[in-house]
């Protein structure tokens with residue numbers, strides 16, 4: 177911590193009335209290393225009253241460039257709904273405080289106001305006291321979008337439905353130089369609110385609470401910011417080892433208490449041995465009033481919808497386990513803003529993917545690896561940017577970060593050895609909690625534990641875009657010298673790869689790895705038995721692009737390209753079908769969409785466009801003829817449907833099915849249908865099913881199928 181050489185100069189306030197004559201004054205960058213934020217909130221009135229104390233270091237120019245009498249200004253930002261009432265400083269004399277209005281240099285929403293404070297004779301470290309109050313209120317529903325799981329529009333809101341203060345300058349923050357936000361110590365004090373439970377992004381400080389009568393939180397290690405949330409919740413408490421667990425749930429969510437507690441305990445038990453001790457001593461799950469799965473240093477904010485999923489969100493991978501691991505990666509070890517965001521890729525790998533490995537579900541793990549490759553294969557070349565650029569300006573997409581990122585960490589673990597990888601992650605935790613870390617720091621710990629250099633690996637997978645397109649273009653067996661010769665192509669790339677090859681022969685199956693590092697290459701494998709077929713990497717251990725005809729059809733296919741047709745049902749268009757229509761249409765420009773009303777006929781709108789068929793439109797004779805012509809694997813009769821010889825005629829039965837559209841490369845045909853309204857799958861969930869076919873009973877999936885194509889190559893005898 178900075179030691180403060182304070183001059184005891186507490187100076188009068190100037191509220192929003194600027195003094196003139198400051199034109200020549202320069203603003204020096206100020207960085208805060210300690211904050212004390214005190215707030216009182218009134219949810220019914222949407223108001224916040226606050227007082228923030230900041231210990232600041234000033235980058236004061238050399239005496240030669242500034243005369244001793246020349247004043248210095250520092251600047252801070254504050255939410256536009258908040259009015260500064262008082263500014264005082266210890267360590268300088270305040271000449272004036274002015275609110276300059278919206279700060280165009282800030283990208284934060286809503287645009288904060290820029291305040292400047294003009295000082296005489298500032299010390300290099302000063303303490304700034306700011307009191308302020310005002311209204312903080314957002315239209316919560318405006319940011320809720322069909323098919324999206326996070327409402328990223330929410331930044332700062334005080335209301336009876338809940339409190340969410342995360343960024344948006346809900347407390348004053350100094351304007352730094354160009355460097356990364358310095359990590360700081362935070363103390364947050366909030367007045368208790370009747371009927372609301374509050375949670376801050378730190379660990380509670382009982383002594384300070386006792387002393388002040390307020391709720392208090394302290395950063396467990398230096399942080400980039402402090403956050404405060406709350407809602408009309410009951411608080412359930414437990415502990416696991418030395419970690420205190422709390423659940424902040426609405427009264428009607430009490431039924432999920434035991435399952436959630438168990439999930440938190442299970443994840444601690446699973447991951448602490450792999451990645452090191454949980455970095456703090458408190459962990460809370462908080463029910464949230466808008467769509468979210470957001471992780472903060474000591475708590476996770478989950479949508480009510482996610483909590484209300486019950487067992488599924490407690491045990492499925494990518495929900496609670498994912499958010500909990502951000503306590504290590506993202507909130508415990510912070511992403512170095514000078515480099516791309518590595519924490520989503522690493523967290524997705526360890527939970528969304530590796531959770532299945534920990535469960536012993538190799539089929540599911542394979543499915544994830546395959547889907548990562550397939551889904552990214554559809555990406556337009558201009559959107560395919562290096563994994564290492566996530567979160568940076570013009571950086572890669574979320575899909576690259578979460579999916580390719582998880583696949584890249586799988587390959588990294590395979591390259592250095594799975595156990596070595598976890599040992600590297602334990603060292604990463606030990607070394608970097610409370611600090612910024614970059615991709616290079618990850619490379620270093622992995623190189624140490626893998627005892628190998630990873631320059632090439634990081635260059636091709638993290639610093640470069642693209643992926644190889646692996647193909648066996650020729651396979652011959654030379655019986656005289658017992659050699660299998662494979663011509664392997666990887667398309668335009670020359671990645672350095674160890675590629676698994678599966679060889680089927682009369683005696684069974686042999687899996688081998690071949691090393692390639694050129695765009696086309698011939699490799700020779702000694703084989704005592706005569707091989708029949710070969711298949712490249714059938715289990716998708718290497719992240720790669722597959723040709724569009726081989727991409728697994730899912731709803732993503734039907735949302736691809738630039739032409740879309742929806743065929744509407746006649747049965748009163750239940751709301752679910754309406755929502756589904758808008759979810760799919762949101763992937764297309766308005767002039768790319770066509771809607772065919774119930775009963776109308778328009779064959780040309782089906783032949784060369786992605787197609788969504790809803791409800792009883794499947795029984796429209798011309799739609800039925802189209803589906804039959806494209807060999808759609810589902811058939812319908814008067815009161816049900818049939819798949820692979822099994823008939824589903826209960827009113828609660830429903831189906832979601834997608835096949836590749838033979839007339840649209842990379843595109844799809846999707847049908848969503850319920851035997852009655854209760855059988856139609858939930859619209860918001862439809863885009864999230866990564867399967868070709870799902871059958872539902874009362875909207876719960878009961879059957880899941882993937883229409884996957886395997887590419888095996890027949891081995892020919894050498895001439």
Ligand SMILES: [Zn+2]
Nearest residue numbers: 498502520523
């Ligand atoms: Zn995440």
